[in-house]
Amino acid sequence: MLALQLLFNAIALGAAYALVALGFVLILNATSAVNFAQGDLVMVGGFGALAFGSLLGLPGIVLLVPLLVVMIGIGFLLAFVAYFPVRKRPPDTVFITTIAAGIIMSNGANAIFGPEPRATPSLVSSGDWQIGGLVVSYQSAAVIIVAAALIVGLHLLFTRTQIGRRLRATAQDRDVAASIGIPVNLMVAATFAVGAALAGAAGLLLSRNFFVSPTDGANYMLKAYIAVTLGGWGSIPGAVIGALIIAAFEVAFPALPALIPALAPYAEAFTQVWSTVVLYVLILLILWQRPQGLFGEAVRARP
Amino acid sequence: MRKALFLSLAFAMPSLLPLSGPALAADPSIPVLVPITGFLAVEGKSQRNGAVLALTQAPGGLKVRHDVSDTGTSPEVAVNAFERAIDDRNTVAVVAPMLGTQMLALLPVALQAKMPMLTMSGTAAITQQGNPYVFRFFPDDHVTKTAQVRFAVEERKIAKPALIYQTTAYGQSGREEILKLLKARNITPVYQDALDVSQKDMTAVLAKAQAAGADSLLVHLHGGPTALLLKAASTMGLKLPIIAGSGLSQPSTLALLEPAELATSCAETGSSPISAETPEMQKFVADYRKAFDQDPDAFALGQYDGTMMALQALAGGANTPDKMTKALASTTYKGLAMTYKSNGKGDMAHSAVVICFDGKSRVPTIAKHYDVN
Known part of the structure; x- marks a missing residue:
């Protein structure tokens, strides 16, 4: 039953991480630049949910709608402040501008909400189902369902709608997209908006169980970066799988001695610290063998 | 509170008396250097609040300037803030950050400037280097x-x-x-x-x-x-x-x-102010809530006590960094959380x-x- 519990917890955590990584990879594909503010957008989403919860007194699932609207606005703003003014400069410049934007968000949240960790309203209600020894909290179940719905919605947006096709075309080749009349700049700004909305949704989903504080951004950013690197730089399914792998390591690997009695004498090798070491060694091994990541396409220069 | 202050003064005065004499600095200053952004912001904010509350309740009608500087999380920022603070000739002591790495960087600067530091840092090493200018008001x-x-x-x-x-x-x-x-x-x-x-x-x-x-x-x-x-x-x-x-x-x-x-x-x-065991503690909690719209923690109370001890010394005539250092090193002070006395290394708090x-x-x-x- 412990194994099932850990699996459930890992999926709930990984589902939220996947939203962060998806937003990250969408912006990466559209701009060929890394948005280092992605983790801070998660934090902003958490505090946004907290603010809406205090104002409206409604459950998180209802707050998701106004939160997504606000995050879309923040995404547009981020594009116009941190990307467009420097888009013709070397990609490093975008790194710096998005880092600066993230620091502004972090310190802004500190000034407005204070440094204390906070918990956001639950998505539906508090409580849980007890199934045998398995504890399925309403919150974690709702996190999985909402994250899955958002990922499916995103998939439909990209594959079944005109704007989705335009977004994909822009991400694949901006010059060709522009030559056939697609408003490339608007599509790039829209991608920032979608990326920010996904990060904001992740913030709402994560902040009930795991709280939110102004300094959380860096940790989420690191996880998104690693998920995307592991899954395949630029691969959307890869970002989701990468996020789930990270969550699985975080949740399940340290519990192996409790799951497999034969490993109990070696419990010292399965601490949280060692699980992080093993995760990063695994990433190195994968990247040595597949530099393009698990789902990335190998790219070679034409001779 | 008044009773507590009176008792504190009565308790502390015998050792402060030899220091009295010279006129007080016209415009004494105790700058507050604390990490109010970064990973230690929660604790740093408590430290700031405790210091500021004490400075606004200074005994004997004292008016003490207390500019607050954010030291963030890097030692360089703390050192720069400290150097700016001691540039002011009216500075008699500094409320120093609770972040251990910043305190370790500040120790040699304080030693050179002969400036007493009142801190809540729990890092053991800061009071193990023989530096006579560090005073820690949180139990290690x-x-x-x-x-x-x-x-x-x-x-x-x-x-x-x-x-x-x-x-x-x-x-x-x-x-x-x-x-x-x-x-x-x-x-x-x-x-x-x-x-x-x-x-x-x-x-x-x-x-x-x-x-x-x-x-x-x-x-x-x-x-x-x-x-x-x-x-x-x-x-x-x-x-x-x-x-x-x-x-x-x-x-x-x-x-x-x-x-x-x-x-x-x-x-x-170190202490639990919200448990409010005594009337003096209840008053402190009420004052803190009124000033900052939140509950105090042990860091806030410890820094309040530490700063109040320095203010008592200032009121007793310790109006230079040198006199302040001697007063803090030799005085016993009954604060709200506990009785503070240096163990010779600058550890002032010995209760939990x-x-x-x-x-x-x-x-x-x-x-x-x-x-x-």
Whole structure:
């Protein structure tokens, strides 16, 4: 039953991480630049949910709608402040501008909400189902369902709608997209908006169980970066799988001695610290063998 | 409060009297240098609030300037802020950041400038370097961990604890002290694990502690991770007694937990102002809430006491950094949380308490006081 519990917890955590990584990879594909503010957008989403919860007194699932609207606005703003003014400069410049934007968000949240960790309203209600020894909290179940719905919605947006096709075309080749009349700049700004909305949704989903504080951004950013690197730089399914792998390591690997009695004498090798070491060694091994990541396409220069 | 101030003055005056004489600086200044952004912002904000409250309640009608500077998380920023602060010739002491790495960087600068620093930093090394200008008003790890371990062993009768600590310097330092104290009682933890501050899911660590046969959890984590651990333990239905570090005593941590999730928990801390044991403490809590719209924690109270001790000395004539240093080094001061006296190294606080929760309220009761030499 412990194994099932850990699996459930890992999926709930990984589902939220996947939203962060998806937003990250969408912006990466559209701009060929890394948005280092992605983790801070998660934090902003958490505090946004907290603010809406205090104002409206409604459950998180209802707050998701106004939160997504606000995050879309923040995404547009981020594009116009941190990307467009420097888009013709070397990609490093975008790194710096998005880092600066993230620091502004972090310190802004500190000034407005204070440094204390906070918990956001639950998505539906508090409580849980007890199934045998398995504890399925309403919150974690709702996190999985909402994250899955958002990922499916995103998939439909990209594959079944005109704007989705335009977004994909822009991400694949901006010059060709522009030559056939697609408003490339608007599509790039829209991608920032979608990326920010996904990060904001992740913030709402994560902040009930795991709280939110102004300094959380860096940790989420690191996880998104690693998920995307592991899954395949630029691969959307890869970002989701990468996020789930990270969550699985975080949740399940340290519990192996409790799951497999034969490993109990070696419990010292399965601490949280060692699980992080093993995760990063695994990433190195994968990247040595597949530099393009698990789902990335190998790219070679034409001779 | 007035009674407390009177008593404090009466207690402190004999040793302050020799210092009185010269006229007070016309415009004395005690700058407040604290980390109010970055990972230590919660504690830094408490430190700032405690200092500022004391400075606005200075005894004897004293008016003391107190510019507040954010030291963030880097030593360079702290050193720059300190150098700016001591540039002012009216500065008689500095409220120095509680971040250990910043304090270590400030020690040589303070030594050169001969400027006393009032701090809440728990890093053991800062008072072990023979620097006469550092005064720590929060009990160090030896004091707080002694309270934690003694309570666990003597009151909760634990014999097979699991020790869960943070990977940070704070966590490592606390762990070493706990292990030393357990060893002295012939107790070895049946399980130990170090958690990164970004760790979200605590199921695995609790499952392993349970599988190892632990009869209790000794926890030394920051506030947020402590709340995550207690939530996970509650969800898993774990009934083991939890004796936590001071992270659990912070009101911001308690706000993250339901009273029922605190039911089996106790925690060490320097003091517990929200338990409001005395009328003076009740007044402090009321003043603090009025000024900052939140509850005070042990850091706020410790810094309040420390700053008030410096203000008492200033009122008694310690109007230069040199006189202030001598006063702080030689005076006994009865503060709200405890009686403060330097051990010759600058450690001023030698008491701690263990607080416990009844599962019905977030307000703890003080289960035990410990004075540690």
